[in-house]
Amino acid sequence: xxxxxxxxxxxxxxxxxxxxxxxxxxxxxxxxxxxxxxxxxxxxxxxxxxxxxxxxxxxxxxxxxxxxxxxxxxxxxxxxxxxxxxxxxxxxxxxxxxxxxxxxxxxxxxxxxxxxxxxxxxxxxxxxxxxxxxxxxxxxxxxxxxxxxxxxxxxxxxxxxxxxxxxxxxxxxxxxxxxxxxxxxxxxxxxxxxxxxxxxxxxxxxxxxxxxxxxxxxxxxxxxxxxxxxxxxxxxxxxxxxxxxxxxxxxxxxxxxxxxxxxxxxxxxxxxxxxxxxxxxxxxxxxxxxxxxxxxxxxxxxxxxxxxxxxxxxxxxxxxxxxxxxxxxxxxx
Amino acid sequence: xxxxxxxxxxxxxxxxxxxxxxxxxxxxxxxxxxxxxxxxxxxxxxxxxxxxxxxxxxxxxxxxxxxxxxxxxxxxxxxxxxxxxxxxxxxxxxxxxxxxxxxxxxxxxxxxxxxxxxxxxxxxxxxxxxxxxxxxxxxxxxxxxxxxxxxxxxxxxxxxxxxxxxxxxxxxxxxxxxxxxxxxxxxxxxxxxxxxxxxxxxxxxxxxxxxxxxxxxxxxxxxxxxxxxxxxxxxxxxxxxxxxxxxxxxxxxxxxxxxxxxxxxxxxxxxxxxxxxxxxxxxxxxxxxxxxxxxxxxxxxxxxxxxxxxxxxxxxxxxxxxxxxxxxxxxxx
DNA sequence: GGTGACGCTGGAACCGTTTCCACGCTCGGT
DNA sequence: ACCGAGCGTGGAAACGGTTCCAGCGTCACC
Numbered sequence: 001x002x003x004x005x006x007x008x009x010x011x012x013x014x015x016x017x018x019x020x021x022x023x024x025x026x027x028x029x030x031x032x033x034x035x036x037x038x039x040x041x042x043x044x045x046x047x048x049x050x051x052x053x054x055x056x057x058x059x060x061x062x063x064x065x066x067x068x069x070x071x072x073x074x075x076x077x078x079x080x081x082x083x084x085x086x087x088x089x090x091x092x093x094x095x096x097x098x099x100x101x102x103x104x105x106x107x108x109x110x111x112x113x114x115x116x117x118x119x120x121x122x123x124x125x126x127x128x129x130x131x132x133x134x135x136x137x138x139x140x141x142x143x144x145x146x147x148x149x150x151x152x153x154x155x156x157x158x159x160x161x162x163x164x165x166x167x168x169x170x171x172x173x174x175x176x177x178x179x180x181x182x183x184x185x186x187x188x189x190x191x192x193x194x195x196x197x198x199x200x201x202x203x204x205x206x207x208x209x210x211x212x213x214x215x216x217x218x219x220x221x222x223x224x225x226x227x228x229x230x231x232x233x234x235x236x237x238x239x240x241x242x243x244x245x246x247x248x249x250x251x252x253x254x255x256x257x258x259x260x261x262x263x264x265x266x267x268x269x270x271x272x273x274x275x276x277x278x279x280x281x282x283x284x285x286x287x288x289x290x291x292x293x294x295x296x297x298x299x300x301x302x303x304x305x306x307x308x309x310x311x312x313x314x315x316x317x318x319x320x321x322x323x324x325x326x327x328x329x330x331x332x333x
Numbered sequence: 334x335x336x337x338x339x340x341x342x343x344x345x346x347x348x349x350x351x352x353x354x355x356x357x358x359x360x361x362x363x364x365x366x367x368x369x370x371x372x373x374x375x376x377x378x379x380x381x382x383x384x385x386x387x388x389x390x391x392x393x394x395x396x397x398x399x400x401x402x403x404x405x406x407x408x409x410x411x412x413x414x415x416x417x418x419x420x421x422x423x424x425x426x427x428x429x430x431x432x433x434x435x436x437x438x439x440x441x442x443x444x445x446x447x448x449x450x451x452x453x454x455x456x457x458x459x460x461x462x463x464x465x466x467x468x469x470x471x472x473x474x475x476x477x478x479x480x481x482x483x484x485x486x487x488x489x490x491x492x493x494x495x496x497x498x499x500x501x502x503x504x505x506x507x508x509x510x511x512x513x514x515x516x517x518x519x520x521x522x523x524x525x526x527x528x529x530x531x532x533x534x535x536x537x538x539x540x541x542x543x544x545x546x547x548x549x550x551x552x553x554x555x556x557x558x559x560x561x562x563x564x565x566x567x568x569x570x571x572x573x574x575x576x577x578x579x580x581x582x583x584x585x586x587x588x589x590x591x592x593x594x595x596x597x598x599x600x601x602x603x604x605x606x607x608x609x610x611x612x613x614x615x616x617x618x619x620x621x622x623x624x625x626x627x628x629x630x631x632x633x634x635x636x637x638x639x640x641x642x643x644x645x646x647x648x649x650x651x652x653x654x655x656x657x658x659x660x661x662x663x664x665x666x
Numbered sequence: 667g668g669t670g671a672c673g674c675t676g677g678a679a680c681c682g683t684t685t686c687c688a689c690g691c692t693c694g695g696t
Numbered sequence: 697a698c699c700g701a702g703c704g705t706g707g708a709a710a711c712g713g714t715t716c717c718a719g720c721g722t723c724a725c726c
Binding site: 003004005015016019020022023047048049050051052053054055056 | 711712713714715716
Binding site: 336337338348349352353355356380381382383384385386387388389 | 681682683684685686
């Protein structure tokens, strides 16, 4: 395995010159540059990214921090992120952070140990202390599905999305509308909170009262949503429509409806949020957010930060859109 | 950011001793060890993995090479892989290799540039040359959904799986059974090949002739399967059942059936392969392979290789199982 | 023709670890 | 009391890059 010194000797130059050629520094005579290039090809030399990283004090790869890798929406975001980086020859370190402990250690390791060139964080709001350490370490940071002042971030208006979803049901003539959402557990931004708020706001604006029993919350997941749905459907006055905080939970809602023999949307309308990849197959009406595109956009943003500094931090709002499929409709007469 | 030298000074020892403490070498006096530990805590010292990597000639992270990150089955495998590594504090570098060019460069980079502690390759068969370079670089290698002699690998019996799927249809009384599969395109192991062979074998054993038109092959994907299905259903003697090489393609088959107003399974039975996460929601009958578990098992295997050398390479066969859901049944009478 | 500026270059220092070698000390055996 | 073995330790060298500084030409200009 040839080193930079071998190349320097072969080309009859110093190591500094080879390094300058490798990094496209302007101060190299064209003839020398050509000679070095030739020596590199001849020897099949490839610079060691390990040595480069130590010398620079930072690696060239980017780190991506995600909570709940198993969740469908996170997976779709990653599909936008990984290829975008790979296409530019950027290595990607992927870290799954589910517990509070993993989260602490992950941020710690990023700053002290692995020192990536850039950091992409999904659905996690770094604490002020974490932000400060990242800033001090001069690691460019981009947030997806989370926002902190002074940072680049890509988010959607969860409140408006939920509001639109609820409005869609109201427009269909529903008034007994329930909400099935997840509570914060472990790491991860609580997008369920603004979604619940959007639901409430829509109902209030429409002048429709929401019984407190109509708001059911539990852990994230299909299974959990199934139970919450049974609970709300067992009420003396069950709802005719349900807004789920996420598509994954909407799948649980559908399963509950199915197991009770309820017709969807005849007996019960269901709308989710996110438009994960199974949604079209199940015919689930939902609020689409550009998951894959959000990942790709964030990755491009981070690469811009790595290439040329500058550009003041900005929050980018991505569009949401109600997608009507087969699980929402008027109540059967 | 304190270095090992700072720790050495604080503890009144040499850097070598600190390094020995860090790496749990036995040759350190307990008292000294304690003193060094204390200094480490006091200073909040964290070793630089960058420097460590250079000194060792290899990084501590593992690299995972995957083709077609967007495909559902690969995603599920990753869900088994990433958390398994993360739980042991192992960084994971993820590389998406779709084109032949990316593939070459990825293997090249692994050996020459990034030099991970271990390599996990999904659905790709390294060439003999690549194998040789990896062996020379002494990088432990584990294969998933691909097998090469002399390497640890985790595979399923694709042929037997397809055979069982076909047998299931035969048992239901079908005899006009078609096959919709994908052809090799870009990088990735052609598991469609043994699956097609399994289909043919089952039919031959049953003594049922298969018209050549009944075997349709095209690019991988739902869209492609949709067109292939239309083609086979346009035949004068259309099939009453279709074996799809993958669940993703089965989804295309279902879509085609749906758009023609065919009842499933009344007019057309459909069975897929893989049991991807949407399969249960669509009610797709399929051949289940333990996708997530295969990833986790491979990751554990690689970690074993990293911890303690030894254990001769072995091919591990994971079980497959026909899962009957709602898309297969007898032909409507 | 002398001088200053500047482009290009070589090489040393440095990044923060690991590892190897050598040395001192202790202790058991003779 | 002496000697050798061996444990515990310090420190230098090495890993392979980057960067900075100094020096050498060359050239323009006076």
